[in-house]
Amino acid sequence: MVSTDSTTGDSSTSVGLEVSDLTVRFGATVAVDQVDLDVPAGSVVAVLGPSGCGKSTLLRAVAGLEYPASGSVSYGGRDLAGVPTHKRGFALMFQDGQLFEHLDVAANIAYPLRLRHSRGHRSRLAQRERVAELLDLVGLEGYADRSPGTLSGGERQRVALARALAVDPRLLLLDEPLSALDRGLRERLAAELHDILRAAGATAMLVTHDQEEAFAVADRMAVMRDGRIVQSGTLEEVWSRPADGWTAQFLGYATVLSDDRARRLRELAVPTATWDSVALRRSALRVDPTGPLTARVEEARVTPDQIRVQLDVDGAGSLPAVADPGTDVRVGAQVRVSLDTSRIAPIPQGI
Amino acid sequence: MTGLRSRRHNRLGTVALAAVPLAALVTFFIYPVGGMLARGFWPDGSFAPGEVLEVLARPRVHRVLWFTLWSAAVATLVAVVAGVPVAFALHRLRFPGRDLIRALVVVPFVLPTVVVGVAFRQLIAPSGPLGALGLDGSAAAIVAALVFFNISVVVRTVGSFWEAIDRRREEAAAALGASPWQVLRTVTLPALLPGIVSAASVVFLFCATSFGVVLTMGGLRYANVETEIYLLTTQELDLSAAAALSVLQVLVITGLLGLSARVRRSAVPVDRTTRPLPRPRRAHAAVLIWTAAVVVFLMAPIASLVIASLRRGEGWGLENYRALGTTGDRNALLVPATEGLLNSLGIALVASSLALVFGSVVAFLVSRPAGGRLTGVLDGLFMLPLGVSAVTVGFGFLITLDRPPLDLRSSALLIPIAQAMVALPLVVRTVGPVLRSIEDRQRQAASSLGAGPFRVLLTVDLPVAWRSLLAAAGFAFAVSLGEFGATSFLARDDRPTLPVVIYRLIGHPGAANFGMAMAASVVLAATTAAVMFAVQRLRVGSIGAF
Numbered sequence: 077m078v079s080t081d082s083t084t085g086d087s088s089t090s091v092g093l094e095v096s097d098l099t100v101r102f103g104a105t106v107a108v109d110q111v112d113l114d115v116p117a118g119s120v121v122a123v124l125g126p127s128g129c130g131k132s133t134l135l136r137a138v139a140g141l142e143y144p145a146s147g148s149v150s151y152g153g154r155d156l157a158g159v160p161t162h163k164r165g166f167a168l169m170f171q172d173g174q175l176f177e178h179l180d181v182a183a184n185i186a187y188p189l190r191l192r193h194s195r196g197h198r199s200r201l202a203q204r205e206r207v208a209e210l211l212d213l214v215g216l217e218g219y220a221d222r223s224p225g226t227l228s229g230g231e232r233q234r235v236a237l238a239r240a241l242a243v244d245p246r247l248l249l250l251d252e253p254l255s256a257l258d259r260g261l262r263e264r265l266a267a268e269l270h271d272i273l274r275a276a277g278a279t280a281m282l283v284t285h286d287q288e289e290a291f292a293v294a295d296r297m298a299v300m301r302d303g304r305i306v307q308s309g310t311l312e313e314v315w316s317r318p319a320d321g322w323t324a325q326f327l328g329y330a331t332v333l334s335d336d337r338a339r340r341l342r343e344l345a346v347p348t349a350t351w352d353s354v355a356l357r358r359s360a361l362r363v364d365p366t367g368p369l370t371a372r373v374e375e376a377r378v379t380p381d382q383i384r385v386q387l388d389v390d391g392a393g394s395l396p397a398v399a400d401p402g403t404d405v406r407v408g409a410q411v412r413v414s415l416d417t418s419r420i421a422p423i424p425q426g427i
Numbered sequence: 428m429t430g431l432r433s434r435r436h437n438r439l440g441t442v443a444l445a446a447v448p449l450a451a452l453v454t455f456f457i458y459p460v461g462g463m464l465a466r467g468f469w470p471d472g473s474f475a476p477g478e479v480l481e482v483l484a485r486p487r488v489h490r491v492l493w494f495t496l497w498s499a500a501v502a503t504l505v506a507v508v509a510g511v512p513v514a515f516a517l518h519r520l521r522f523p524g525r526d527l528i529r530a531l532v533v534v535p536f537v538l539p540t541v542v543v544g545v546a547f548r549q550l551i552a553p554s555g556p557l558g559a560l561g562l563d564g565s566a567a568a569i570v571a572a573l574v575f576f577n578i579s580v581v582v583r584t585v586g587s588f589w590e591a592i593d594r595r596r597e598e599a600a601a602a603l604g605a606s607p608w609q610v611l612r613t614v615t616l617p618a619l620l621p622g623i624v625s626a627a628s629v630v631f632l633f634c635a636t637s638f639g640v641v642l643t644m645g646g647l648r649y650a651n652v653e654t655e656i657y658l659l660t661t662q663e664l665d666l667s668a669a670a671a672l673s674v675l676q677v678l679v680i681t682g683l684l685g686l687s688a689r690v691r692r693s694a695v696p697v698d699r700t701t702r703p704l705p706r707p708r709r710a711h712a713a714v715l716i717w718t719a720a721v722v723v724f725l726m727a728p729i730a731s732l733v734i735a736s737l738r739r740g741e742g743w744g745l746e747n748y749r750a751l752g753t754t755g756d757r758n759a760l761l762v763p764a765t766e767g768l769l770n771s772l773g774i775a776l777v778a779s780s781l782a783l784v785f786g787s788v789v790a791f792l793v794s795r796p797a798g799g800r801l802t803g804v805l806d807g808l809f810m811l812p813l814g815v816s817a818v819t820v821g822f823g824f825l826i827t828l829d830r831p832p833l834d835l836r837s838s839a840l841l842i843p844i845a846q847a848m849v850a851l852p853l854v855v856r857t858v859g860p861v862l863r864s865i866e867d868r869q870r871q872a873a874s875s876l877g878a879g880p881f882r883v884l885l886t887v888d889l890p891v892a893w894r895s896l897l898a899a900a901g902f903a904f905a906v907s908l909g910e911f912g913a914t915s916f917l918a919r920d921d922r923p924t925l926p927v928v929i930y931r932l933i934g935h936p937g938a939a940n941f942g943m944a945m946a947a948s949v950v951l952a953a954t955t956a957a958v959m960f961a962v963q964r965l966r967v968g969s970i971g972a973f
Contacts, residue, residue: 161601168602178617188603
């Protein structure tokens with residue numbers, strides 16, 4: 077059901093969105109710098125980057141809300157230059173929903189349907205059925221008559237999502253869709269958003285600064301920094317092989333080691349490996365009586381799941397690690413440590 | 428316990444603070460207006476409402492009411508239709524010269540009504556550039572002048588609403604497949620509606636109470652309620668009839684102000700993006716052409732005024748300006764016109780200071796978040812001078828403040844106080860929204876860090892509000908410079924203000940006096956325009972918006 081009733085109805089739907097060599101300037105500043113990005117039909121791609129990296133401008137350029145200085149945006153093989161926003165067959169969902177306050181929930185969701193109805197596509201009854209279906213999809217049955225002002229942040233985002241999905245857009249553009257929500261709700265809604273997008277068979281491009289949101293919702297990601305895409309690929313590819321130290325740290329790796337320290341750790345723990353730089357998750361090093369490394373405890377802090385420690389690892393210096401609850405890790409104690417190679421990522425170059 | 432005490436302390440402080448402007452309002456507005464009305468209802472010391480009601484049955488009064496209503500309604504409609512596209516161009520697009528045009532658009536609003544009347548007559552007089560249209564003395568000319576005067580209210584009010592609409596909402600609609608026209612109809616207009624209704628009700632109010640324009644252009648054929656009150660009080664001395672019309676006016680205006688306030692209360696979304704405004708594209712050509720046409724319409728009377736001021740007989744020259752140092756042909760004035768200008772400047776200085784002090788106190792009180800009903804009442808009370816005929820205020824001053832305990836007849840403060848009352852609502856409307864925009868938690872944070880109430884005011888409110896205070900003072904100054912309704916009653920012949928001088932000069936025969944009136948109008952217009960340009964530089968969004 078991938079965008080079968082999209083506005084163009086062309087046959088090459090598997091091609092999806094292709095951004096090539098796109099540059100957007102604001103006066104002297106280059107917000108988006110020669111970006112290439114593909115969103116294959118039926119996939120969800122996250123553009124991940126810190127605020128100010130140009131990811132929202134990229135999204136707006138795809139939507140037709142910014143005018144590129146050079147490069148092209150095409151969908152299904154068709155260049156979209158000169159196609160105004162409302163004729164692109166996309167849908168855009170903002171961080172704060174941007175619901176129409178003067179319309180109730182049902183009318184908000186029916187808004188794009190009514191636009192089509194005026195071109196003779198859907199009957200009023202069909203519209204109402206579709207609204208009910210969408211409310212069901214986003215888990216808001218019975219909310220049809222509510223006014224947007226009475227909804228919580230999470231509910232508003234669900235309504236915005238239903239509205240965006242209403243006409244089966246060829247491409248769904250999500251601008252930090254969950255960032256305005258609090259943590260617990262964000263995690264739950266991220267999982268739901270993943271399921272809803274798959275159930276609707278949607279093609280989507282998501283921009284966010286939150287790597288957890290990207291991991292929870294997308295199946296491909298592109299990391300953006302200072303207007304450029306520094307790395308892209310499947311979640312697994314990006315996660316297991318960060319392009320550089322900055323990317324690794326932005327993805328949530330706790331430490332990046334290079335040069336001597338990296339080499340020493342490699343010789344001590346994984347002599348078979350070949351990397352010169354490495355990124356470690358906090359849980360990569362674990363206090364383990366059978367481990368190959370020795371260390372002295374510098375700091376220990378108890379959390380509900382584990383004990384977080386800072387170790388002075390012999391030969392590799394001060395590094396964060398974890399210990400199981402109940403382990404004896406008093407400050408100053410000598411412990412043995414093992415390295416979990418599934419929680420480290422080699423890095424091609426240093427920081 | 429200390430909390431309770433400090434809360435009571437706060438409330439006492441609020442009441443004490445409110446007492447100052449309230450006392451001024453009661454003494455210098457409610458008392459004179461009440462006195463004027465009482466004079467009508469108790470003509471010989473006994474209550475005679477019958478006479479007042481009888482007035483409303485007169486055919487002439489019906490004619491006056493009908494003209495007031497339809498001229499104001501048509502002018503409002505035209506001003507809204509003309510102004511809304513301009514509001515878009517000036518508040519939603521970015522192009523070179525935009526700020527200059529924004530300032531130009533506001534100038535007509537602060538131009539003295541007498542000058543507007545004179546300028547339009549000059550334009551459409553049989554000898555003027557548009558004389559061939561035969562509009563001189565017609566109702567259409569009056570409506571055009573009212574539109575000229577009020578377009579800026581529509582542009583500023585609707586423009587400030589337009590600026591507040593989050594553009595991403597319109598972008599979301601466009602991305603969902605709405606064409607620009609559909610976005611306008613289904614998203615933008617519903618969000619603008621409160622602004623449009625608010626602007627329309629204020630414009631209607633200004634048109635229905637317009638004095639100088641109708642007095643100078645209406646001649647003997649057209650009179651509205653305001654000029655009729657003037658005529659009844661000064662020419663026919665029929666105070667009962669004048670009181671009847673004043674009461675009617677107050678009732679209608681209060682209702683309108685209430686409607687406008689209710690509409691305004693509906694939530695306005697705040698634009699959180701700081702994205703720069705877009706530059707115009709080809710699709711905006713129609714709006715830009717429309718804007719240019721409106722600017723031409725606004726500038727044409729002013730240009731014709733300037734041309735007329737430079738004309739003497741068959742030749743050109745600055746003689747009319749040189750004549751401002753004299754008392755006019757056949758001594759039309761008691762003092763030279765230049766002295767009128769000095770009087771005007773001095774009076775405006777005092778009046779705007781008074782309006783600023785009282786107005787900012789009121790704005791401060793009505794912007795307190797925890798005010799509730801009381802501040803609503805306060806807000807409405809201080810808006811009253813907007814709606815009460817300035818003529819009624821002026822005449823009320825004359826008959827109530829002329830004997831002990833308040834004998835101000837010969838006081839130099841009489842005119843400044845009257846003008847301050849007229850300018851007061853504008854100060855409140857300019858400063859209030861800015862103070863209200865300050866997040867109250869900032870004040871709470873400051874006081875939790877040890878700042879006392881005065882310190883909070885100084886360190887949280889003032890840094891945000893000083894621009895708007897300065898702008899409001901300038902705005903009040905400009906309004907006071909051009910005030911004519913109340914001043915025409917109170918100004919003595921040996922101490923006139925410039926608008927009074929102009930009115931006197933055009934009332935006297937002779938080309939020399941007319942030329943002098945033109946030159947004086949240009950000087951007055953240029954002075955107010957200069958003040959407004961300075962105010963415009965302060966970039967306060969609420970200035971001139973209602």
